[in-house]
């Protein structure tokens with residue numbers, strides 16, 4: 001093993017749910033004293049996979065049974081015909097799939113990943129966990145017992161593992177430091193944004209302030225998907241130039257009430273943060289910066 005007590009947690013996630021689950025799983029592995037990072041599959045140098053002994057995969061399904069964008073490169077590599085069938089002989093793994101049984105191809109990406117890892121000689125620690133968004137308890141209905149089983153199984157490889165009093169100690173993945181306590185800026189109107197007020201419009205390339213004027217549900221109330229027609233209006237009746245094929249990137253803004261509530265909480269905990277401070281957020285693994 002490259003490192004003692006190493007478990008790697010890799011995820012494929014389109015809209016962050018699998019990422020959030022992967023980070024929860026990673027925190028549990030940290031609480032048990034394991035080392036190793038949590039990463040999107042495409043951010044992991046895949047040529048090193050042959051040296052890994054323990055990997056937990058958290059994989060959602062998107063589109064019509066497709067794998068998420070941030071595992072496409074990884075998945076393409078795994079599918080190479082030139083890979084010998086024993087490439088991953090050292091690897092012990094678990095796959096937890098996140099899906100929705102209202103889709104025809106339920107959890108396809110996770111199922112395909114589990115199958116391919118086995119074809120390449122890896123040993124499953126336990127059967128794939130098939131989380132279903134349709135379940136009353138959401139993904140946790142499958143995830144919680146699956147994790148209990150996983151950690152019980154890991155005891156076979158790590159006999160000193162203490163899982164009985166495993167608490168959910170908070171293990172930070174990010175180091176946050178204040179880099180600039182800028183002066184508070186007075187905003188001229190309720191729509192103004194702090195960056196616009198600083199004259200940093202170029203920060204957003206061709207940014208415009210927009211207001212939502214209509215937000216109408218277009219699907220039946222009884223239909224499981226909530227699809228919306230949202231109408232936006234420029235604040236100063238500015239003309240927006242666009243051509244077919246252009247993409248509109250919307251950055252929603254938090255309401256003033258929500259921002260005030262959040263900073264009220266910081267204040268009540270004696271945390272010196274103001275909305276206009278600039279922060280530096282750095283990723284760290286095992287307590288060290290990357």
Ligand SMILES: Cc1cc2nc3c(=O)[nH]c(=O)nc-3n(C[C@H](O)[C@H](O)[C@H](O)COP(=O)(O)O)c2cc1C
Nearest residue numbers: 013014015016017018060063065099100103106107
């Ligand atoms: C556009 C779209 C397509 C989806 N397609 C599937 C699918 O084919 N099979 C499935 O089991 N779940 C499907 N799902 C459900 C997602 O897998 C599920 O919501 C999951 O929690 C999303 O995880 P993520 O946020 O990490 O991408 C789809 C969800 C969306 C929004």
